[in-house]
Structure formats: structure tokens, C-alpha cells
Amino acid sequence: EALVARDLSFAEFLDRRGLLLRSDLLGAWARWITPEFEPRRYDTWFFVAALPEGQRTRAVSTEADRTVWIAPAEAARRYDLGELLMMPPTVSTLRALTPFRTAAEALGAADVQDMTPVLAQARLEGDELVLSWPGHDEFTKHVPTAGENGGAG
Numbered sequence: 531e532a533l534v535a536r537d538l539s540f541a542e543f544l545d546r547r548g549l550l551l552r553s554d555l556l557g558a559w560a561r562w563i564t565p566e567f568e569p570r571r572y573d574t575w576f577f578v579a580a581l582p583e584g585q586r587t588r589a590v591s592t593e594a595d596r597t598v599w600i601a602p603a604e605a606a607r608r609y610d611l612g613e614l615l616m617m618p619p620t621v622s623t624l625r626a627l628t629p630f631r632t633a634a635e636a637l638g639a640a641d642v643q644d645m646t647p648v649l650a651q652a653r654l655e656g657d658e659l660v661l662s663w664p665g666h667d668e669f670t671k672h673v674p675t676a677g678e679n680g681g682a683g
Contacts, residue, residue: 555580557640562619565650576623580633602627618669
């Protein structure tokens with residue numbers, strides 16, 4: 531809780547528990563930035579990691595309503611079926627990981643990933659606001675606007 535509340539640094543967290551960060555088992559994968567028109571903006575980095583031998587996962591999250599450990603392809607499939615709700619950056623990252631059978635394979639590919647931030651673009655097309663993410667066409671959204679007459683016909 532202190533770590534989430536930022537009352538404790540990550541270095542202090544590791545030190546207090548006698549833990550060591552295995553940076554050799556961690557690789558940067560993607561970077562997405564919230565669009566400029568959003569009131570709250572985030573510069574989000576996505577990482578791939580391998581779980582060190584003898585360690586186990588815990589379902590601890592302040593951002594998700596639940597956690598589940600499944601293969602990237604299965605997560606993408608469940609998203610496509612409407613069974614899992616995820617934001618475009620998460621789905622895109624999972625889809626990019628589907629060719630890799632193991633964490634080691636994904637880590638091996640991490641050092642060649644393009645870390646140029648993906649930033650949504652917005653444009654007006656007639657009476658629609660079109661949101662798009664360059665290189666990620668599946669997430670393009672067309673949002674109707676009220677138009678000049680405030681939506682009156």
C-alpha cells in the first residue's frame with residue numbers, strides 16, 4: 531500500500547524485503563501516451579518480463595477489477611469475443627506478443643522494439659470526430675458530434 535501511495539520508493543520496497551530486481555528478466559516493449567485533448571494524460575510503458583525461478587505471482591492491482599494469468603493469444607481472443615475489456619494499448623501489446631511461445635522468446639525480441647510513443651490523433655470528418663492511433667487501425671473510432679445545428683434535424 532505504501533508503494534502504491536508513493537510513500538515508499540521502489541528501491542526502498544526492494545531493500546526492505548531483501549529483494550533484487552532482475553533487470554536481465556525485464557525488457558521494454560511499447561510506449562503509449564494519452565492524447566493531448568484528454569484532461570489526464572499518461573506516458574505508459576509496457577514491459578515483458580520472465581518470472582524468476584521459485585517466485586510466484588500475486589493478484590495485486592489498483593487498476594484492474596480482476597487479474598488473470600493467460601497467454602497473450604488467449605487474452606486477445608477473449609477481447610475479440612467481448613469477454614475481456616481492455617484499452618487499445620493493452621490489446622495492441624498482447625497482439626504483438628502472440629508470436630512468442632515463451633517469455634524468453636519475447637525478452638529476446640524486446641531489444642529491437644520501436645519505443646517511439648504511440649499517440650492518438652483526432653480529426654473532424656463531417657459531423658464525426660475520428661480518433662486514430664497510427665499503425666493501429668483496428669482501434670479507429672468514429673464519434674458523432676452534434677454538428678452545426680446541435681443535432682437538430
